[in-house]
Amino acid sequence: MTAALEIDGVAIRFGGVQAVAGVSCSVARGELVGLIGPNGAGKTTLLRIIAGVLKAEAGRISISGKDVTGLPTELRVRNGLAITHQIVRPFRSMTVLENVTLAAGHRITAHPLRALLRYSRTAERTRARDVLAGVGLAGTEDKAVTALPLGQLKRLEVARALAVDPTLLLLDEPLAGLNRKEAAAQIDVIGAINRGGVTTVLIEHNLAEVVRVCRRLIVLDQGRVIGDGAPRDVIAEPAVREAYVGKGSTDAAA
Amino acid sequence: MSAYVYSVLAIMGINIILAVSLNIISGFCGQFSLGHAAFYGSGAYATAYFAAAGTPVPLALVSGIIVAGLLGLVVGFASLRLRDDFLAVTTIGVSFLFVGFVRKQAWLGAEMGISKIPPSGLGSKGNALLILACALATIAFSLYMNRSWIGFGFRAVGDDENTARTIGVPASQYKLVAFTLGTGFAGLAGGLYAYFTQFIVPDSFGFIVSVTLMAMVVIGGTGSTLGVVAGAVILTLLPEAFRFVDNYRLLIFGGLLVLVVRFAPRGLAGLGRTAVQMVRKR
Numbered sequence: 001m002t003a004a005l006e007i008d009g010v011a012i013r014f015g016g017v018q019a020v021a022g023v024s025c026s027v028a029r030g031e032l033v034g035l036i037g038p039n040g041a042g043k044t045t046l047l048r049i050i051a052g053v054l055k056a057e058a059g060r061i062s063i064s065g066k067d068v069t070g071l072p073t074e075l076r077v078r079n080g081l082a083i084t085h086q087i088v089r090p091f092r093s094m095t096v097l098e099n100v101t102l103a104a105g106h107r108i109t110a111h112p113l114r115a116l117l118r119y120s121r122t123a124e125r126t127r128a129r130d131v132l133a134g135v136g137l138a139g140t141e142d143k144a145v146t147a148l149p150l151g152q153l154k155r156l157e158v159a160r161a162l163a164v165d166p167t168l169l170l171l172d173e174p175l176a177g178l179n180r181k182e183a184a185a186q187i188d189v190i191g192a193i194n195r196g197g198v199t200t201v202l203i204e205h206n207l208a209e210v211v212r213v214c215r216r217l218i219v220l221d222q223g224r225v226i227g228d229g230a231p232r233d234v235i236a237e238p239a240v241r242e243a244y245v246g247k248g249s250t251d252a253a254a
Numbered sequence: 255m256s257a258y259v260y261s262v263l264a265i266m267g268i269n270i271i272l273a274v275s276l277n278i279i280s281g282f283c284g285q286f287s288l289g290h291a292a293f294y295g296s297g298a299y300a301t302a303y304f305a306a307a308g309t310p311v312p313l314a315l316v317s318g319i320i321v322a323g324l325l326g327l328v329v330g331f332a333s334l335r336l337r338d339d340f341l342a343v344t345t346i347g348v349s350f351l352f353v354g355f356v357r358k359q360a361w362l363g364a365e366m367g368i369s370k371i372p373p374s375g376l377g378s379k380g381n382a383l384l385i386l387a388c389a390l391a392t393i394a395f396s397l398y399m400n401r402s403w404i405g406f407g408f409r410a411v412g413d414d415e416n417t418a419r420t421i422g423v424p425a426s427q428y429k430l431v432a433f434t435l436g437t438g439f440a441g442l443a444g445g446l447y448a449y450f451t452q453f454i455v456p457d458s459f460g461f462i463v464s465v466t467l468m469a470m471v472v473i474g475g476t477g478s479t480l481g482v483v484a485g486a487v488i489l490t491l492l493p494e495a496f497r498f499v500d501n502y503r504l505l506i507f508g509g510l511l512v513l514v515v516r517f518a519p520r521g522l523a524g525l526g527r528t529a530v531q532m533v534r535k536r
Contacts, residue, residue, distance in 0.1 A: 053416065072426075073419040083420050091413040102410055106422035108403045109410075112431045115403035164421055 002065035004029045004168050004199035010049055010059030011223075019045045021223035022059070027201060029064075029167075032194040034210040034231070035203045037220035038243055043203045044086060046220065047170050050201075051083045052076045063168055078110060082166035084157040086173040086203075090145040096156060097141035100128035103163035128163060135159045135189050151182040155189070162193065169193065169200045175209055183209055211235075219243065260382040264450050266490040267385035268443045271392045273470040273486035274479060275439030278396060280468070281477035282405060283432035284412025285333050289345030290440055290467045292352035295459025297322035297441025299356060302368040302448040311374050315445040322441025323434045330433030334426050349461045356456045367455035374449040385446045392439055396479040399435075408432060412477075462504065469507050473514050474521050481523025488522075 005027040012020045020042045027033050037043050048054040050061055052073040060069045063079045071079075091099050102109065104124040109115050132138060135155045140148065148156065154174055161169060171190065175183040183206060191213040194200045204210045210217070210231075217234045219227035221243035227234040234240055276290045297318035305314040332344050356362050363369070374381055399405050407428050410418035415425040448454055466489065474485025489510075493503050518525050 051420065072424075073416075074422050074424045077420065077422040085417070085420075089414055089417045091410050091417065093409055093413050098406075102406055102423075103421040105403055105406070109407040109421075109423045112404055112407070112424070112427050115407050116399065116431075118403045119398075119401065121403075121406075160421060 002029070003027060003062070004031070004064060005050070005201065006060075006062040006065075007046075007050070008060045008062075010046065010056045010061065012045060012049060012054060012056050018223050020049065020056070023220070023223070023225055024059075025218055025225060025228060027168075027199060029199055030194075030197060031216060032191070032200045032202065032214050034214035034217045035201055035220065036205075036207065036210060036217055037226075040222075041220040041243075042223040043220055044172055045223075047083065047172050047201075047203055050170060051081065074110070077106065077164055077166075080165075080167035081170070082161035082164045082168070083170040084161050084172060084174055086176060088150070088153040088157050090148075090153060090156055090160075092145055094145065095141065096132065096137065096143050096145055096148065097125065097128055099145060099156060100131055100159050100163045101125050103160045104128045104131070106164045128159075131159045131163045134162070134192075136185065150177050151179075151186075154178060154182075154186060158186075158189065158193070162198075166198055169198050170203075171200065172203045173205065174202070175204055175206045187213055207235075257378050260378045261450075262490070262494055264378075264382040264385045264446075266487055267382070267389040268447050268450070269467075269470065269486040269490045270389040270483055271385075271439055271443040271446070272467050273474065273482045274389075274392050274396045275436045275443070276467050277436075277471050277474075277477065277479065277482045278399070278408075278439070279432050279436035280471060281482065282400060282408040282412065283429060284408075284415075285429055285432060286338060286342045287329075287345040287433075287436075288342050288461075288464050288468060289329065289348035289352075290437075291459045291461065291463035292349045293322040293326050293437035293440035294444045294447070294463065295352055295356065295454075295456070296325050297444025298448045298454050298459065299362055299368065299444070300441070301445030302371045302454050303362065305372055305448065306368060306370050308372075311449065315442060315449075318441040318445030318448070319438045320441070322444060323438035326433040326437025326440075327430060329437070330430040333429050333433060346461065346464075349464045353456045353460050356459075363455075365456065367453065367458075368448075369453045371448055371452040371454070373452060381446075381450050385450065388442060388446060392442075393479060393483060400479060404428070404431070466507060469511050472521060473510055475523025475526075476521060478521070478523030481521050481526070484522050 003026040008024050010020055010023045023046060035043050049056045060067060063081055066079055068076045068079055101121055101124045104127040108118050135158050137155050175186055187209045217231050219234055219240050226243060227237050227240045272294055279285050279287050300321035301314045301318035304317045329348055333341050336344055357365055376384055407423045410423050411425045411428045418425050470485040470489050471482050475481030514521055
């Protein structure tokens, strides 16, 4: 079966720092994978390369078997990709419903001429209301996004990403800044999205919540993959423990 | 009505087309442009050139739209790499480049401009009515566009173009469309101006005109078609009402601009919305 995401030898350097150093891995359809690693490991950089926001110096990216390496972000979205941002980025001039409606109309906005000739938003609004209800934001539709607390803005990010009907969802720290209760609720939503058939890659620091829903972890450190497998096995690997706790921790344990 | 009233109506109509078209670029799509007079001028020069060569009125006007729209497309490509302040500076450059270029072109009359533009055959009343009809059509198109999906996409690009891309909006194409449409309408205004005055010179399309047009947009309310129309009407009539302070006209515009940015950043449209909300609350 074709992989939902195939990363092959991706590398990028910022000045003297090799942020991502030849990462290769693949995510099967329907998987919910946690991409973890210490600060500065290259997780967000890798996600931005997959999304087409950054251009890799080497390597190839395929989504559902299609090579998207040279494509801009919007064409990757047409190939089934959706992403959420670590720092929430709602369209501030729009209401909650408008933010998601615009995403639900991505097939119309993909072509400016088609967008010029289309007026009605009824179907897309209905879809947006459904998606908002699915992430627990029913009742906030007409609110200005500036009136939402962070927990709801994080959900809005997920709702907007879901509204483009993705096959592959990349979530960049969707739990950051949330309290324990909000984080648990958000991770439940993510689990439900994945069970609905959307392949999901989750970048997250909150290991306890990641381990609760992910069956597989990929660990990055200094731009390299240092662990890949079931959470319990990966966390037990000396290289991973060293990356998180520092050198000497494994020796001490031994 | 007197010829004076028709001429004021004609200038008002031209300013409405210019301000509404600039609002498509800067208000809807968020691309700050301080070079709109260059596109207005290129439309005027193209129409004047073809009209003087014997081209029928409709075709000469269309030539103005096409030339200005193509120039706008080229500047639009600059907007793909430049943002905010850098784009504003670049469009200021376009404004000066246009006047500098035209001044040196003998085939465009150089400093003396083009003076042998034939009349449209509609008379002063007919010209004014044609201009007002075009202004109404521009307003109607702008209102429709803002409510259509392209207007929705423009808002996203204006808010945050990188995020717009992540929900499938091809931001670069939207910016090019905004520039081409906005400058095309400016070209139409230029063509109408050429037939209205039958005489054009480079200085009629200088940087000050670009700034005045941006003042109409900001004072009216960036992004609001009807607010911008009000801004264009007020800034057209003010100099007529205050002819006795003609030398201080720019000072009045500048003062108004500062007051609006400080006390009503959403312009007349924002003040109108606030007033309606207050009445409803009562």
